[in-house]
Amino acid sequence: MNEAKKTVLILGGGLAGLCAAKRLTERGLQVRLIEKRDIYGGKVSSWKDEEGDWVESGTHCFFGAYQVLYDLMKEIGTYHAVDWKEHQLTYTLSGGGSFTFDTWDLPSPLHLMPAIVRNGYFTPVEMAAFARSLLPLALEKEAYAPKQDHLTFAQWATEKRFGKRLMETMFRPMALALKFIPPEEISARIILDVIETFYRLPQSSCMGFLKGAPQEYLHQPLINWSASRGAVFNSNTAVDELLFDGREIKGVQLRNGEILTADYYLSALPIHNLNKVLGDSLKKHDGFFGSLSNLEAVPVISVQIWYDKEITPIDNVLFSPDGVIPVYANLARTTTDYRTLRGEPFTGGTRFEFCVAPAAPLMGRTREEIIRMVDLDVRNCYPESSRGAKILKSTLVKIPHSVYAPLPHMEQHRPTQSTPVANLFLAGGFSRQLYYDSMGGAVMSANLAAEGIARAAGLMEL
């Protein structure tokens, strides 16, 4: 590494690690990043299968709210690849029905009027009861949601007595889509925060899809940007333990026995891996580190199915309250580069990608069983258009530890990016920032961690 520059070792090449590498390189630090897998991107990684089709860790929707992510993409020249969809949310129902929450291009709260008065499913009485339950949110704004972290969303809804249909049809898939856990488990804070943001910032609920693979539009351009300015990236390199001497981090023990050293260390590992590499001495050193073992990660499964006919032409994200597919999309419509089957152009058919959740009860099931369940849900939601449709191909990815589980009382355990150890910093969706565990959250955590390191290194802010 260049001796004139202060050095930073980044652990983990997910979005947080890659973004931090850029932020630190542009501040003049000498960066080395190590990643356990042979591909970068972590929970938003993508790779081509042996037949030439992209497989992703999971469907990734780009919420209008993630300005930090779009700033980053503009800097690396890939913002053009975010394909913004019509500003509406469609729910598909077992039996073949569907309804849509539309928005108007008006200032808040008028933008939500069509969603409330003409969604075609919930009655005015149901919507009025729901609106009443949100009065404290309207009055207290951002201050309200954090005070509800002691309740699950289901407990909060029971207190507010809004209808069961709203809970089952609208909020169950929303909770599962956001954090892969049901309303009986997710902290009320999360859902209320999202509702408050959607209410306050009209564009925040608008969704975009990447034109193609995150590998091509996010990770490789990020790596290229930093590598061309001197940063070093090592894949297939796993950290085993942070070596702590009671005062500072002295080095990082790799799984291959090597020890790497730097002036500063930035962990961009997911929470379950961070908990593994924190040695006992760090955990005992300060409650800050001990407290991290309260955070756990949620399992989730991603499935793709290609059908030989078009089952839905909808070019947007879709929600389903029934079955095991709370959120999904027809990639043959939403994602230009994914109109392929076995590497060849694919037209006239459907390429669905599904988030399968809650996944805990399904992790032990076989691939065939899970595909069968998902296919059944498709046929229940689209009894007419799926009639006679044949499956041409399917893929399945099981992720035992994905985003951190935002259960009640967990917010207090989310760490800041600066730690009580002066040369150790943390980034990652689980760390404390505005957007919880998401792409926006990963980027914001990296920005904050890079600022912390730049301050510690005595560098001027850019």
Ligand SMILES: Cc1cc2nc3c(=O)[nH]c(=O)nc-3n(C[C@H](O)[C@H](O)[C@H](O)COP(=O)(O)OP(=O)(O)OC[C@H]3O[C@@H](n4cnc5c(N)ncnc54)[C@H](O)[C@@H]3O)c2cc1C
């Ligand atoms: C199925 C699914 C769907 C999602 N959908 C959305 C969505 O629609 N919108 C959205 O905004 N977010 C979504 N997310 C969340 C989003 O992907 C994550 O919040 C974000 O990618 C987290 O990035 P990260 O860098 O913090 O962590 P990670 O992506 O987990 O990166 C951590 C990296 O550390 C590496 N690592 C682990 N252990 C070691 C070790 N010992 N040594 C070296 N490296 C190691 C990992 O391999 C990984 O590359 C989704 C997540 C999943 C799983």
